[in-house]
Amino acid sequence: MPAQDADPFPLAETERGSKTKNSGLRMAHFFKYKSVDDFLPENARLGIDLRFSNDFAVYDRPVSIGHLKVGNRWCIHPMEGCDGNPDGSPGKLTFRRYRRFGAGGAKLIWGEACAVNEEARANPRQIVLNESTRDAFARIVADCRQAHRDANSDDSDLAFGLQLTHSGRYCYRRPVIATHDPLLDPRTKITPDYPLISDDELKRLVDDYVTTAKLACAVGFDFVDVKQCHRYLLNELLGARNRPGPFGGSYENRTRLTRDIIQAIRAAVPDVVLASRMNVFDGIPFHKGENDSGQPDSWTEPLANGWGMSEQDPFTPDLTEPIRWIGDMRTLGVSLVNVTMGNPYAQPHFVRPFEYPPPDGYESPEHPLIGADRHFKATAQIQRAYPDLAVVGTGYSYFQEFLPHVGAGNLLAGRVSFVGIGRASLAQPDLVRQLRDHGRLDRKRVCRTFSYCTALMRTKDHPLGQYPTGCPPFDKEAYGEVWKEVQALSLRNKPV
Template identity: 25%
Template sequence: MNKLHMAQPIRLHTKTAPNRIVYHPMECCDADERGDPTDLTLERYRKFAEGKPGLIFVEGCKVTKESHGRIRDLGVEPHNIKGMSKIVDTIREVSPGTLILFQISHDGRRSGSFSRVVSVYPTGDPDIHVLTTDELVAIEDMFAQSAWVVEQAGGDGIDFKTCNGYLGSEVLRPANTRSDGYGGSFENRTRFFRETVDKMRKRVSNNFILGARISREVIPGGVGSSGSDSCEEDLSEFVDFARLMEQERMHYVSVHVSNAAYFAEKWVQMPTNKNPQDVFVHFRLTRMIKEAVSMPVMGAGYSYLGNGKNKLTGDKPEMKSFTYWAEKNLEEKSTDMVGVGRQSFADPHFARKILDGKVDRIDYCRTCQDCFRLVTHQERSGCVVYDKRYKESYRLLQQKQRSEKDNRGSRTCT
């Protein structure tokens, strides 16, 4: 019997994950024009399934193609049921015990210029449409419909994307000062969430898993800040929102830090060699949420740790590794599940190798962030270090950027 805490099963609502390792949602920009998975998408999820994690999140699937952030992102509308079913079947064929949850999202102001860019509250940009009350209510219905689509496709549940600067988190911000009952007070800012969850519950069966990913946004007026234009941390509402999720009978909460939508700016707390101590920011917030609720809590920030040969303080790699901190946090009940995103790109078989004790065979994530650079430039994304396809894609992207820079320079000189 495997004595690792990570190897122990865990109950999520009426279903059981066979272990406590999670593959977090990572958008890859490789769907077709309808939002259905391509062969490349299915290959990726097949490899994830070969890793035998307890739970796989299917990347941010869009509730509408009217406003979305990637040219080739996955969709979760009624016409996508067949495509979503292919992802479910691909995973279950390889790893029937792994739970499959689809993250569903409306990209709001993070939508690309090729679609309709909208916002919950005024941004100062006249080209960004501020949603009306009726439009917000219609988006609630879109989320409820998407939850139904996931169940029809055979998924075990959904992750309501209320993180990283997308619409689900934008509406929660202290910066949301709408005056129509969906902004201002905490009660009003959580109204969209509460109404959406209620509508979802009416569209799916009692066995369907409902949860959400939440994030402390390191931006002025973001979730977890002290005011509408403040960067000062105040986590009281962040914790209160997790408690609200439990009151709304959600089945888990996934905790994250930073605003991934602002990748190119300074508002990011994803652990890398430049900011290794941000690992502990993730752990601190996850522990805080775990102490506040009784539903299962999922942590993040673990991809940086690797085999312990990182830039965290300390001389002993074995006390800085993924295994050490995952086991420590699980044993101390600071989290219930441990998740990786970037590491699942670097080595899709990561979970199986960890649980089998074959840590010396793992291709560890370098946290170079090049996978994010690809997707933020609308390129198909994967590990640039270990996968030749994405290494070549990144080389071509750099070549293109150098050429554009040179062209701008020549125009300036003439």
């Protein structure tokens, strides 16, 4: 947790333009932009290629994905609230979140990480879809669609999907590892003799994915995402060059389990639209170094494993295999891909460029615009390789009130099909309606990437083993008290 005296964004001062307070220990803030024009010199200064446009009509162009019609180019990214019930059913805050997303106006809502079995959960409040929780999931789909109809009149062009996950190394009960990763193992308390998940256990997981996918369709979700990102299990397998046997080593072996899962889902529920949120670049872990700035862990070449990067250079995305794999997945029936990168526990600056680091993180070692540009360039490469594939991009929340402009710039340049919104959707779930009705976002509720939501996510000292997460600064009604409680906890636990 950020210490209270270093808090740059006290709850009482949430309006844009209010003075930030800090202890003087913080490095300079990066975000100093007052207009789109202020960004333009950054392209030359930082060696990046950001595009902007004021032509917001581009968002209204509908897209077809399989049999789905999607009415605009906005996607709400999967955003876990860690607010499910112990049995895995969605809790009160989960329902609230999807009612708000539904009302918000985005036509592609990518439901959050949902574990395919109890052991696969990343935290004890992660949602799990099974026979005993299915009715609650059916209600959440109905509520989201109803809220969308109430606020936007028509939901026939709304697509609402669910992300199916196995948390692998980050399972909260005990890590389930596909491979020994010399850089991640010490961070996840894995000793060299810790057993890998066996080939048979991996094969058995196919049934869990199929069962969950069938239920997801039965309760009304429009698409299912076979999640391969953020170094959870299927992502770890993609990079498992050093795993022996049929699920490691060669490209064919590393993609085998996901291929089996996709084929099995396709056979069991032929009508479902298949999607995947996928890392296109893993990178290596960073730690807090001098001045609290992120430093890469020391590494030796060739790297034992990793996806979307060469064995010699873990800092530059190499999309050769991700592009090949997306092509293969298309052949298997995947028609929607959400592009992301990095590991939220090991290099949050790759996953979500930020002004203020999460509690287990470090100050951004690069200008966050470079991080956003990395996302945009990688996504553009994928979109260029498959111009008729529906591709969702990431990295937009950092742009605060200029997010619609950079999104429109990328859409018009054909660099992406959907602008995906993560943290900004927690701060302002109705941002699409705001833009439609007022021509701009509500400046008083623009996400400022101060990572309070991640701080809540990382706080486990709760009777249910996990604090719920949301946006305390801009959603005080639900998270104001939660945030105060967590701040009090962090002060109590502060070393004296």
